Amino acid sequence: MxxxxxxxxxxxxxxxxxxxxxxxxxxxxxxxxxxxxxxxxxxxxxxxxxxxxxxxxxxxxxxxxxxxxxxxxRPDIRHGSFTSDEEELIIELHATHGSRWSLIAAKMPGRTDNDIKNHWNTRLKKRLCDMGIDPVSHKPISELLWDLATRTIAHSPGSKQAAKRCFSDSLLNKAVRESCIRPTSTTGLSSFQSEVTDVKNIMISNKGEEKYYDHAAPVAAALGLDDVRYWVEDELLHRLPEIWTSSFGKSNETCH
DNA sequence: AATAATTACAACCGCCTTCAT
DNA sequence: TATGAAGGCGGTTGTAATTAT
Known part of the structure; x- marks a missing residue:
């Protein structure tokens, strides 16, 4: 002591x-x-x-x-992969309870909240996105875009430009992110530009993008854009230097 | 066959709530 | 009522295993 x-x-x-x-x-x-x-x-x-x-x-x-x-x-834990029935139940429960994993786990005997959370984050969230469904609200992405462009933004001063800008950023970032192009700052802008001269073909040939255009179409109509595809392609090519600089120009990291 | 990228999941961290003192 | 211990929760990270190139 x-x-x-x-x-x-x-x-x-x-x-x-x-x-x-x-x-x-x-x-x-x-x-x-x-x-x-x-x-x-x-x-x-x-x-x-x-x-x-x-x-x-x-x-x-x-x-x-x-x-x-x-x-x-714990002896009552069931290890192993989730069945499709369990996956459907998780999606259903998540739509009701959000990310209250312990609440969801309580309705799924043998599964832990950690397991369910991991499965959601690695598999189910992506699956919903691929289906055009927002994993947070469980609403179609088209519906959310519509809300964003026509209600949230479009009714404020200078709204139309803001809505267009927001809408285009969403599409353009998605196009770059999902394309096979992975530029780095060491690549340099000029070589990056040469790699993406035909980026619109990547966008068009990507079935996911086709689906995305479908979601985007009603929003484009609300904004008075006759053909969203050509408009986005023009925007993308026109703003390539800006996108490159803001995304990759400041570091040596590769694009994710 | 080697390497890079992605996936799956165990574990940690910080914050919050509950309960006893 | 204030305080601290204990337990619980959700977000995030680290890494082993798997798959793609």
Whole structure:
């Protein structure tokens, strides 16, 4: 015991501060650690996670132990890929509850909130986008574009130009992002331009873009654009230097 | 066969809520 | 009522495995 005992400020600070890093292991769990934690919980049950690491002979913090048990070791967890029925249920529940994963998991026995969240972020979100559905609102993208251009923006001063600009940015960024062209700052603008001289053909030949044009058509009509495709192509070629500079000109990173 | 890109998922982090004192 | 511990949640990151080039 140090001189000063309970009242010593240094002692108080040490008790309140987190333990030094060397006392706590991080990263992937080993099979031995899993066995220790499983044996401890089977013998003592869950709860009081803060002390579990120590009592189970693990150099892990309580949070880490709890997470490992609830997301992986719990015996009622069903591991393995999601069935199509489960995927449909997740989409349905997400439309109702949003990203309240614990709520969604409660309606899917055997699945953890972490698993569902991961599956949503890696698979389902993309699938909805490909179907032309916004994964946040679960509404068709065409409907959202329409709202954006005709209601949110188009009724304010200087609206038409703003709406056109917003609309074109969305299309152009998508076209560049989804094309096979991956320029870098070291490529240089001139060679990038030569690579994309026929970018409109990439856009037209890409079936996803065709679908995107379908979504865009009613918005274009609302803005008084007779043919959105030619307008976007003109915009894209005209604004290529600007797009290149804003996206890739400031770093050596490749385009994502 | 080697390398790059993408995918899948375990784990961490920070914040919030609840509860006991 | 204020405070701190504990548990829970959602967002994000790191990385191993897989697939594409």
């Amino acid at each position: 140090e001189v000063g005992g309970e009242g010593n400020i240094g002692d108080v600070m040490r008790r309140l501060s987190p333990k030094p890093d060397e006392d706590v292991r991080k990263g992937a769990w080993t099979a031995e650690e899993d066995n220790k934690l499983r044996a401890y919980v089977e013998a003592n049950g869950t709860g009081h996670w803060r002390s579990v690491g120590k009592k189970a002979g693990l150099q892990r913090c309580g949070k880490s132990c709890r997470l490992r048990w609830t997301n992986y070791l």
